[in-house]
Amino acid sequence: MSLGIDKYALIGDAAILYEFEGEVDKQILLETLPIIEDILDALEVDRQKKRKIVNIAIETLQNLQLHSYQANGSDYEFEPLFIVGKERENITIHIGNLVANGERAVLEDKIKKINSLNEEEIKFLYGVIMKQTVVKFSTKGGAGLGLIDMKKKSGNELGFSFQELDDTVCYFNLKITVPC
Numbered sequence: 001m002s003l004g005i006d007k008y009a010l011i012g013d014a015a016i017l018y019e020f021e022g023e024v025d026k027q028i029l030l031e032t033l034p035i036i037e038d039i040l041d042a043l044e045v046d047r048q049k050k051r052k053i054v055n056i057a058i059e060t061l062q063n064l065q066l067h068s069y070q071a072n073g074s075d076y077e078f079e080p081l082f083i084v085g086k087e088r089e090n091i092t093i094h095i096g097n098l099v100a101n102g103e104r105a106v107l108e109d110k111i112k113k114i115n116s117l118n119e120e121e122i123k124f125l126y127g128v129i130m131k132q133t134v135v136k137f138s139t140k141g142g143a144g145l146g147l148i149d150m151k152k153k154s155g156n157e158l159g160f161s162f163q164e165l166d167d168t169v170c171y172f173n174l175k176i177t178v179p180c
Contacts, residue, residue, distance in 0.1 A: 005163045007081050007096045010175040014085030014092045018178045022079045032061060036084055045091065045180045052153040053178050055092050057084065059146045060176065068173040069098035069169050090177045099172040104162055107172070110144045115157040122152045148172060154178045 017039050020032060027069065039115050040050045062082040088108035099107060126148050151158055159175035 006169045010159050010173045014087035017084050018084040020082045025114050029061050049180050056150050091180045093176045096168045096173045121129050150176050152159050
């Protein structure tokens, strides 16, 4: 832990079942998913919930791959972080990564808006975005659909926090809780 940043800020009382820290690429994604499936099988998570959890895991790993801040040189010691945990009767998925301060307000606003929507509104918004032929995508390929899908599949608000590092970047934590 450097600069007083708590990479595990949202974990709370969750028992860590799986943890990966490092750059995420397609190979990491392919290696990680069977491990998560095995963990969920060992916990006897039913098939439907397992599918939701695995889909959320895929989305969060892809977010780490596409949206982690890429520093020129190695000014920052923080690698993307992916954790699957168990907290009471829930499976939790936590990610942490660097985000450019210029993107923080947009991301925070997007998550707050998604969290303010009820189940029906989330389904409607998801359907609208999926049906549109022209969607305003970010330069990295998203219109917030992944975040919407995470709330839709989990049935819970997305937990998040930002911890400032300097004038350039902050450390972003996201937590998705899925009842199992």
